[in-house]
Amino acid sequence: MATPLTARSRSELLGTIMREHRDGLVSYAEKMLGDHGLAEDIVQETCIRAWRNIDRLLGMEGSVRGWLFTVTRHLIIDWVRKPHARREVVGVTYNDPVAGAESIEAVHDALVARPLLRVLSPEHRAVLVHIYLCDRSIKETAGILGVPAGTVKSRQHNALRKLRAVAQPEAARAVGARAQVRA
Numbered sequence: 242m243a244t245p246l247t248a249r250s251r252s253e254l255l256g257t258i259m260r261e262h263r264d265g266l267v268s269y270a271e272k273m274l275g276d277h278g279l280a281e282d283i284v285q286e287t288c289i290r291a292w293r294n295i296d297r298l299l300g301m302e303g304s305v306r307g308w309l310f311t312v313t314r315h316l317i318i319d320w321v322r323k324p325h326a327r328r329e330v331v332g333v334t335y336n337d338p339v340a341g342a343e344s345i346e347a348v349h350d351a352l353v354a355r356p357l358l359r360v361l362s363p364e365h366r367a368v369l370v371h372i373y374l375c376d377r378s379i380k381e382t383a384g385i386l387g388v389p390a391g392t393v394k395s396r397q398h399n400a401l402r403k404l405r406a407v408a409q410p411e412a413a414r415a416v417g418a419r420a421q422v423r424a
Contacts, residue, residue, distance in 0.1 A: 365400035
């Protein structure tokens with residue numbers, strides 16, 4: 242018959258579990274969320290859940306690591322689905338991709354891109370920012386925005402189509418203006 246866990250043995254056991262798995266859990270959560278601080282918070286909540294379920298963890302047949310990663314994944318999903326998370330991400334601010342750029346072309350591109358991005362809805366703009374400026378995959382973007390990957394793909398397609406429609410007349414005017422200056 243197993244001896245019941247004392248508070249000290251629980252703490253030691255939990256300490257051992259977290260020393261072995263904490264870095265992996267934080268790395269996993271950070272990759273999913275793109276935010277180290279938030280990843281730390283999620284792992285802390287995973288630790289609390291492990292503490293509450295330590296008896297079950299000891300008696301289960303499966304992997305403790307698997308249980309910890311599953312709990313972490315569920316906490317991430319819950320956080321992303323919260324309305325506050327979506328509002329923060331949809332109104333995302335991003336660093337100017339050409340800040341500090343020395344080329345005139347890069348500055349010109351930024352001056353053209355900003356007004357074009359303002360034409361888009363916040364949802365379409367957020368998708369393009371995540372995919373092109375933050376260099377995230379469609380799957381990562383879907384996880385962050387809390388929408389299916391298919392929705393991200395369609396928003397990307399529709400946003401690019403709208404940008405092309407708006408940018409083509411402007412490009413034609415710019416080419417015409419350059420031709421007049423040269424003549």
